[in-house]
Amino acid sequence: MSSSPLPSTPNYIAETRQSCHDLSTALGLTPNLAAIDAFLLSLDQPTFDRLRTQHGLAFPLRFPTPTAEINFLALLALLNAFSGYRAAFHKATGIGAYQNVVRLMMGLYISSGEEDRVVGASALTANGMVALTEAKVVELLGVSVHEEREHETLKGVTVGVRGGDMLDAVQLILRTLQNVGKALLAAGHPSLGAYLVHLLQDTKSRNLTDEKAADHLVQQLATTFAEFRDTHHLPGPNKDVFLFKRIFFLLHSLHLKFGAREDFHIPDTMRVLPMFVDNVLPTMCVWYGLLSVPATAPTGMETLYDWMASAHQHGELDRAKLEGMQKNTEGPKLTVDEAYAVRAATLNVGSVVVDRARVLAKEQGRGWLEQLNEVDLDGYLWAVAKDDAALRKVPRFRFDTVHF
Numbered sequence: 364m365s366s367s368p369l370p371s372t373p374n375y376i377a378e379t380r381q382s383c384h385d386l387s388t389a390l391g392l393t394p395n396l397a398a399i400d401a402f403l404l405s406l407d408q409p410t411f412d413r414l415r416t417q418h419g420l421a422f423p424l425r426f427p428t429p430t431a432e433i434n435f436l437a438l439l440a441l442l443n444a445f446s447g448y449r450a451a452f453h454k455a456t457g458i459g460a461y462q463n464v465v466r467l468m469m470g471l472y473i474s475s476g477e478e479d480r481v482v483g484a485s486a487l488t489a490n491g492m493v494a495l496t497e498a499k500v501v502e503l504l505g506v507s508v509h510e511e512r513e514h515e516t517l518k519g520v521t522v523g524v525r526g527g528d529m530l531d532a533v534q535l536i537l538r539t540l541q542n543v544g545k546a547l548l549a550a551g552h553p554s555l556g557a558y559l560v561h562l563l564q565d566t567k568s569r570n571l572t573d574e575k576a577a578d579h580l581v582q583q584l585a586t587t588f589a590e591f592r593d594t595h596h597l598p599g600p601n602k603d604v605f606l607f608k609r610i611f612f613l614l615h616s617l618h619l620k621f622g623a624r625e626d627f628h629i630p631d632t633m634r635v636l637p638m639f640v641d642n643v644l645p646t647m648c649v650w651y652g653l654l655s656v657p658a659t660a661p662t663g664m665e666t667l668y669d670w671m672a673s674a675h676q677h678g679e680l681d682r683a684k685l686e687g688m689q690k691n692t693e694g695p696k697l698t699v700d701e702a703y704a705v706r707a708a709t710l711n712v713g714s715v716v717v718d719r720a721r722v723l724a725k726e727q728g729r730g731w732l733e734q735l736n737e738v739d740l741d742g743y744l745w746a747v748a749k750d751d752a753a754l755r756k757v758p759r760f761r762f763d764t765v766h767f
Contacts, residue, residue: 375581383707389600391657392708394715398652414746415739431483434556440613447763451528470503492544563627573630593766611639638713638741641767645709667701685753694758702762
């Protein structure tokens with residue numbers, strides 16, 4: 364059984380939703396309807412509208428071609444991960460994982476020695492990705508891949524040795540970019556942007572519905588690039604689960620920037636996509652109590668279930684406790700099974716929140732909730748975790764990966 368399985372049908376979005384529903388149901392991580400209703404009724408429309416669109420996609424750059432901007436957005440989505448290194452990034456640079464990825468991308472774009480007429484910077488071509496070095500990534504991030512340790516034989520003497528979280532993160536970034544660059548060259552594409560332009564034009568030629576277009580785009584990206592294959596097999600419940608967080612983020616980025624172009628078919632992501640689940644969204648869903656958790660954890664899920672049972676606003680993490688906490692406190696380090704389990708439960712609960720919003724729009728006179736969708740809910744949960752000073756301190760679970 365592959366540890367990175369893919370859906371057995373072309374219906375990638377439906378299979379993603381179903382896999383998350385089936386896994387979360389099997390594990391008892393089900394939607395808490397009372398808490399969902401309380402959450403929805405507590406929402407303030409002006410605040411929700413302000414935060415729901417903050418996906419972090421504004422950059423002070425000039426792109427020579429649409430392909431250049433698509434290439435930049437695609438590589439940003441590819442690297443929109445490393446949440447497991449959040450505390451380490453804050454310690455090393457003073458900013459979080461996503462901000463460091465943006466810093467790296469802008470650095471690669473601006474500092475490239477040679478200009479590329481199509482993508483703007485030679486470092487962001489497939490050849491440039493393959494040729495990227497550890498030293499360049501370290502330079503642009505402004506981090507050290509050495510840590511001080513006591514000398515093995517000289518007491519009181521410390522020496523710098525290669526190692527630590529920043530070395531791991533830099534190596535993961537480098538490996539991801541190089542592997543995707545090699546895959547592009549093997550397929551005859553000069554850049555990820557060029558590949559996507561071809562894919563979007565091909566999708567347009569197929570005359571697909573938005574749903575089928577989204578399926579096709581996700582399938583092509585997931586099958587072409589292993590680094591986009593955000594999937595897992597859990598042996599305990601014997602379930603495959605599909606998340607595709609960074610592909611969904613990429614499609615939404617393209618929709619926001621290029622959705623009106625007639626030569627592409629970029630589906631209306633607000634209508635067809637589920638949430639793009641990282642570690643922020645599950646942390647917020649746990650804190651708001653949107654997920655029910657059984658009293659007894661399956662073998663191997665003990666850390667996850669203990670965390671979910673206590674790390675919420677009515678448990679050990681009320682607002683008073685949060686206000687007295689240090690910033691960037693790490694949550695529990697989860698296993699791969701635990702991380703995929705809570706992410707699947709979060710994607711599943713997103714659709715239930717939207718369904719309940721439509722019910723409450725009628726029953727409670729909250730008409731604005733009728734328009735709520737999973738993508739806006741994603742944007743709100745992600746942004747409120749950073750906008751609200753107390754919620755910014757909620758410890759987020761950690762799992763070191765390129766997928767989120």
